[in-house]
Amino acid sequence: MRDYSDPRVQRADAGPREAIIRVRGLVNRFGSQVVHENLDLDVWKGEVLGIVGGSGTGKSVLLRTIVGLNRPAAGRIEVLGTDVVNGPEADRRAVEKRWGVAFQDGALFSSLTVLQNVMAPLREHLKMSPALMRSLGELKISLAGLPPLACGKFPSELSGGMRKRASLARALALDPDIVFLDEPTAGLDPIGAAAYDDLINELQAALGLTVFMVTHDLDSLYAICDRIAVLAEKKVLVEGPIETMTDVDHPWVQEYFTGPRARAAQEKR
Numbered sequence: 001m002r003d004y005s006d007p008r009v010q011r012a013d014a015g016p017r018e019a020i021i022r023v024r025g026l027v028n029r030f031g032s033q034v035v036h037e038n039l040d041l042d043v044w045k046g047e048v049l050g051i052v053g054g055s056g057t058g059k060s061v062l063l064r065t066i067v068g069l070n071r072p073a074a075g076r077i078e079v080l081g082t083d084v085v086n087g088p089e090a091d092r093r094a095v096e097k098r099w100g101v102a103f104q105d106g107a108l109f110s111s112l113t114v115l116q117n118v119m120a121p122l123r124e125h126l127k128m129s130p131a132l133m134r135s136l137g138e139l140k141i142s143l144a145g146l147p148p149l150a151c152g153k154f155p156s157e158l159s160g161g162m163r164k165r166a167s168l169a170r171a172l173a174l175d176p177d178i179v180f181l182d183e184p185t186a187g188l189d190p191i192g193a194a195a196y197d198d199l200i201n202e203l204q205a206a207l208g209l210t211v212f213m214v215t216h217d218l219d220s221l222y223a224i225c226d227r228i229a230v231l232a233e234k235k236v237l238v239e240g241p242i243e244t245m246t247d248v249d250h251p252w253v254q255e256y257f258t259g260p261r262a263r264a265a266q267e268k269r
Contacts, residue, residue, distance in 0.1 A: 019078075020045040020178060020210050021066060028061055035061050037234040041076070043178075048172055048211040050242075051223045053231030055251050060104075061213045062231070063180050065102055066212070068092065082176065100171030104183040107167065108155040113152040114141060114166045121173040137173070142166035144169035145199050161192040165199075173205075179203075183212040185220055197223045213253050218256075218265035 021043035035058035185193035245257040
């Protein structure tokens with residue numbers, strides 16, 4: 001877990017908590033399949049929240065719904081005080097500039113270089129000179145832990161880990177308050193996954209980010225998450241610090257958080 005003795009790092013629950021994302025009564029369905037039903041969730045400012053759940057529980061669907069890529073059948077979602085489901089289009093567009101998303105596969109534009117990918121949000125939302133856009137893009141790429149040579153490479157020329165970092169650099173392009181990560185360490189080797197966790201930890205502390213992370217990686221949950229939200233039975237079944245998960249009387253939660261992989265992850269702390 002994060003070293004809270006470090007004065008640069010403040011716990012998300014230190015002092016009054018502010019809900020930066022508030023989900024109420026969310027319903028997601030696809031045809032006759034109901035994925036979420038009356039789902040409620042708060043995400044606190046400055047925390048790293050890990051979203052976990054079994055296959056088919058709608059972890060990525062929840063992320064995509066919050067960022068507006070999926071319209072829910074019912075419910076209310078507020079991000080930074082803005083109703084992003086039913087509020088005015090102009091308000092929703094304004095708040096979209098205050099979050100960044102890094103998808104599992106990177107979702108980079110294949111015909112653009114890494115630098116051009118990172119500059120794309122700047123070009124769309126801001127009016128600035130090409131030279132300044134380039135400088136800012138290079139800065140974000142550096143923050144994501146990529147070398148300068150990566151700027152001119154195309155996604156097909158990158159390793160999986162480099163693509164994930166390039167996607168993170170693009171997510172950081174507009175200096176967001178919130179970063180959404182969808183399975184950020186999936187497909188990475190243990191060393192690469194640990195390095196990515198360290199990077200998120202450092203960026204969250206340095207930039208004061210709120211991180212909403214969908215993951216199945218127990219090492220990541222133990223390494224960087226302040227709180228866990230478990231999706232099951234079409235809702236958020238339980239939420240709280242990872243240390244409390246073993247007390248939850250639910251078969252999937254018990255199997256996930258008390259199994260051999262969980263014990264191994266806990267021993268690495």
